[in-house]
Amino acid sequence: MRLAGFYLFAALVALLPVLFPDNYFVIVIGASAGLHVILAVGLNLLMGYAGQISLGHAAFFGMGAYASAILTTRFGWPSLLALAAGLVATGAIAWLLARPILRLRGHYLAMATLGFGIIVHVIMVQATRWTGGPDGLAGIPPLNLFGWSVEGDLQWYGVIVAAMLLALWLALNLVDSQVGRALRAVHGSEFAAQMMGVDTGRAKTQVFVVSALFAAFAGSLFAHQQAFVSPDSFNLTISVVAVSMIMLGGMASTFGAACGAIALTLLHQGLVVFEDYEMLIHGALLMAVMIFLPQGLFVGLSQGAQRLWVTLRQES
Amino acid sequence: MFEQLFQFLVTGITVGSLYALVGLGFALIYNASDAVNFAQGEFVMLGAMIAIALLDAGMPLLLAASAATLLTIVAGLLLERFAIEPAKGASVVTTIIITIGAGIFLRGVALLLWGKDFHSLPPFSGDTPIQLGGATVLPQSLWVLGITVLLVALVRAFFNRTLLGKALLACSFNRVAAQAVGINVRVMLRLAYGLSAGLGALAGILIAPITFSSYEAGVMLGLKGFSAAIIGGIGNPMGAVAGGLLLGVLESLGAGLISSGYKDAIAFLFVLMVLFFKPTGLFGHQLVERV
Amino acid sequence: MKTLWKTTLAATLLLAGINLASAAEPIKIGSFLTVTGPASFLGDPELKTLQMYVEDINAKGGVKGRKLELIHYDTGGNAKDAVNFVKRLIKNDKVDLIVGGTTTGDSMAVIPDVEKEGIPFISLAGGVEIVEPVKKWVFKTPHTDRMAVAKIYEDLRKRGLTKVALITGDGGFDKSGHEQLLKLAPQFGMTLVADEFYGNKDSDMTAQLTKIRATDAQAIINFGFGQAPAIVTRNIKQLGITLPLYQSHGVASKTFIDLAGEAAEGVRLPAAALVIAEQLTDADPQKPVLLAYKNKYEAKHGPVSTFGGHAYDGLMIAVGALQRAGSADKAKVRDEIEKTKGFIGTAGVFNMSPEDHMGLTLDAFKMVEVRKGAWKILE
Numbered sequence: 001m002r003l004a005g006f007y008l009f010a011a012l013v014a015l016l017p018v019l020f021p022d023n024y025f026v027i028v029i030g031a032s033a034g035l036h037v038i039l040a041v042g043l044n045l046l047m048g049y050a051g052q053i054s055l056g057h058a059a060f061f062g063m064g065a066y067a068s069a070i071l072t073t074r075f076g077w078p079s080l081l082a083l084a085a086g087l088v089a090t091g092a093i094a095w096l097l098a099r100p101i102l103r104l105r106g107h108y109l110a111m112a113t114l115g116f117g118i119i120v121h122v123i124m125v126q127a128t129r130w131t132g133g134p135d136g137l138a139g140i141p142p143l144n145l146f147g148w149s150v151e152g153d154l155q156w157y158g159v160i161v162a163a164m165l166l167a168l169w170l171a172l173n174l175v176d177s178q179v180g181r182a183l184r185a186v187h188g189s190e191f192a193a194q195m196m197g198v199d200t201g202r203a204k205t206q207v208f209v210v211s212a213l214f215a216a217f218a219g220s221l222f223a224h225q226q227a228f229v230s231p232d233s234f235n236l237t238i239s240v241v242a243v244s245m246i247m248l249g250g251m252a253s254t255f256g257a258a259c260g261a262i263a264l265t266l267l268h269q270g271l272v273v274f275e276d277y278e279m280l281i282h283g284a285l286l287m288a289v290m291i292f293l294p295q296g297l298f299v300g301l302s303q304g305a306q307r308l309w310v311t312l313r314q315e316s
Numbered sequence: 317m318f319e320q321l322f323q324f325l326v327t328g329i330t331v332g333s334l335y336a337l338v339g340l341g342f343a344l345i346y347n348a349s350d351a352v353n354f355a356q357g358e359f360v361m362l363g364a365m366i367a368i369a370l371l372d373a374g375m376p377l378l379l380a381a382s383a384a385t386l387l388t389i390v391a392g393l394l395l396e397r398f399a400i401e402p403a404k405g406a407s408v409v410t411t412i413i414i415t416i417g418a419g420i421f422l423r424g425v426a427l428l429l430w431g432k433d434f435h436s437l438p439p440f441s442g443d444t445p446i447q448l449g450g451a452t453v454l455p456q457s458l459w460v461l462g463i464t465v466l467l468v469a470l471v472r473a474f475f476n477r478t479l480l481g482k483a484l485l486a487c488s489f490n491r492v493a494a495q496a497v498g499i500n501v502r503v504m505l506r507l508a509y510g511l512s513a514g515l516g517a518l519a520g521i522l523i524a525p526i527t528f529s530s531y532e533a534g535v536m537l538g539l540k541g542f543s544a545a546i547i548g549g550i551g552n553p554m555g556a557v558a559g560g561l562l563l564g565v566l567e568s569l570g571a572g573l574i575s576s577g578y579k580d581a582i583a584f585l586f587v588l589m590v591l592f593f594k595p596t597g598l599f600g601h602q603l604v605e606r607v
Numbered sequence: 608m609k610t611l612w613k614t615t616l617a618a619t620l621l622l623a624g625i626n627l628a629s630a631a632e633p634i635k636i637g638s639f640l641t642v643t644g645p646a647s648f649l650g651d652p653e654l655k656t657l658q659m660y661v662e663d664i665n666a667k668g669g670v671k672g673r674k675l676e677l678i679h680y681d682t683g684g685n686a687k688d689a690v691n692f693v694k695r696l697i698k699n700d701k702v703d704l705i706v707g708g709t710t711t712g713d714s715m716a717v718i719p720d721v722e723k724e725g726i727p728f729i730s731l732a733g734g735v736e737i738v739e740p741v742k743k744w745v746f747k748t749p750h751t752d753r754m755a756v757a758k759i760y761e762d763l764r765k766r767g768l769t770k771v772a773l774i775t776g777d778g779g780f781d782k783s784g785h786e787q788l789l790k791l792a793p794q795f796g797m798t799l800v801a802d803e804f805y806g807n808k809d810s811d812m813t814a815q816l817t818k819i820r821a822t823d824a825q826a827i828i829n830f831g832f833g834q835a836p837a838i839v840t841r842n843i844k845q846l847g848i849t850l851p852l853y854q855s856h857g858v859a860s861k862t863f864i865d866l867a868g869e870a871a872e873g874v875r876l877p878a879a880a881l882v883i884a885e886q887l888t889d890a891d892p893q894k895p896v897l898l899a900y901k902n903k904y905e906a907k908h909g910p911v912s913t914f915g916g917h918a919y920d921g922l923m924i925a926v927g928a929l930q931r932a933g934s935a936d937k938a939k940v941r942d943e944i945e946k947t948k949g950f951i952g953t954a955g956v957f958n959m960s961p962e963d964h965m966g967l968t969l970d971a972f973k974m975v976e977v978r979k980g981a982w983k984i985l986e
Contacts, residue, residue, distance in 0.1 A: 568811075
């Protein structure tokens, strides 16, 4: 069932630019949404399946972005090498951070991840010589995939869609793997999982690192797509938006996270025409969905659809 | 050198008492509901902005301040009634997102009502700085400190001496047991929100003469207040106050002695260190997890 | 009877024809500004100005018989949104030119797209890197941060002060000013004896100022905008520091004086003549333009801001170019913007050229000082 949904989704996103050629919302916003999907799906592995809150994931997103930006702009590294280096560096930092941070629970964990996010953001703003300070780094060279230089919105749509599908596929497989089952056991009850012989510390560390890698990967692509990075794109607000995406879409569901990411990206583009009313509407919508559909839009809608299906079958 | 240090401390305690007041609000709501209210910073902002608006309309300061506090309390009660209560039984993360949404909503309302400008309140007793052994302090800062001490003492007395306060604390220890002995948990929650909103509003009115208020003023203060509550051990109101003071002093010392550019990073690094060595905050009770 | 019918039909067709011909397409001006967010202090007056004057121009018949349509998006300070919105303006809304980009970060971020698509872009940000090196389609109207720093240093040198303490915020405007302060110091013989920072949302800077007080600084320069410089100014008074304080043009508005109160007395900064319009001599060609803008803006919105003035300059330069080009053809309009000569704006007199896409000289900045709660021009 899941795989069928995946293929359907892949077909849909591949067809969109054909059905709506040269459409800003499809190509540009679609690309934006694609990156958000990668970020959200990774975060969902941590929050939805392993049950660990993170309010600082924008930091990992930013680490990938700045690694690619600094290494290609200031040191002239080839873009794929820079991307790999970014992944390695982010993974290492996540791994070092995981042990102490994952001993915390609930609000303490939220605070620790929040604090970490802020520390990284402050460094981005203050270390001007490396990061370009608050105005960031411009003029990032294009992504070079084995000779092919990715340029132009349509090409980027293709690359990001491919990356997003890869991320989704990885996430879906992870959830069903041994590591994934261990994680869900941890979420259910960490104590019980330990009693069953699951190395909870290791499982949690692994998922923390994996979710950080997803974010860093999205960040590197982001840096090359925008040809520009600045700390504004990696602050607390972005971390909160990432969490909202998976909450809105439905935690503990990979497609839910993807759904939430796409919905929120489109919502932002749609609400911007309301100008000063945007903030109020955004807040009201967030509250409304969380109050009336706490299991998220995707899960809520699919449950609703299922019930409708059953009712219709009963009628006939 | 010592003079400088003293000034850093004085500044730190001044700023810290702001964080302490905001942190107290976080602790109160957590005690009654096991969830953090991320709109607490917005209560601070509302108190200040409403007071400023009323003052501009011609009300005398004391009346404007009291009216603003009352109106903010009403806002807090409305928030609880229409956003928190319908979602009772929701998970902690869901409630957090709801309060984040509420914060954004309140900011949006403030933006529409009062625009993007900065506003200020006149200081309560002038702004001639007072010399305190080599350090200078604004009279308004003494107001902030003094009223914080008063409010903390009142809150403490409320929890320890009054039946209502003890009932509120009982909810935080064990909600089911509290219900079993006849405590109306729903009313307690509403009380907590109202109380926190009132405390927040007072904090905002006290602070506005020193820093300025705008629709976004609640975000940073909310963040620092939350950090204060966490450092002190969430759920421990006195801990939140201690945490706030500590955070303020650390920020000031970090800026003065190490690097003013990285002072926020230093402050949060400290928070992380505290959490790594004391996972439930400095004065928090041990979390008991049901198996 | 038949003749009446025919005449009516002919008249109707004629009228319809005339209507069709004069229902000309509006000229679309795109804009992206930070109306909310950390730089709303800059973006809000910019938007208000653009809206006010587009309405005004349309009421007077538009440009060459065509109405102006302003399509704008709020980036909220996020440069990623700036890029997306510029793409939306170009691809989706099909605008003819863009006046916007409140911050240097936002403006720099969109330059690659603007250059690739070939659309005239007038930036409202201060960073010197926006027009240096010159890009074909990119122009700007505010003075550069380098000019602001040069003006400040020039004044310090005149007063014989050479030891300077810096205290700077953490925004893009602040940091790029800071960069120029460091770069130009040797040129003007300035020694920097302290270099402190604060966060733009901070409520107290006494710790940083206490450090500065302990040095042998002869003057303090605070490069920032919004509420923080007002707090710095008040803290300085609170600590009893009597050194001369220089601010940047980021606070060249009455709001700063209102917020800082008595502590603002004696503060100096470089500003566009807009804030001291009444004090110019009547012979000054800028005076009527400034007073007209000031009165119009203040009647509707409150104290005027030089950043709103930059938006006025940008819009009027664009309108002038549209009129000279006779159409909204992007290449023609671009050429005409580049040929702007002797345009009297709120920031000064603009003379653009293929090498200079900003058009202002250092004397467009005036040195002003706060005296008795109001700006006074220094000469």
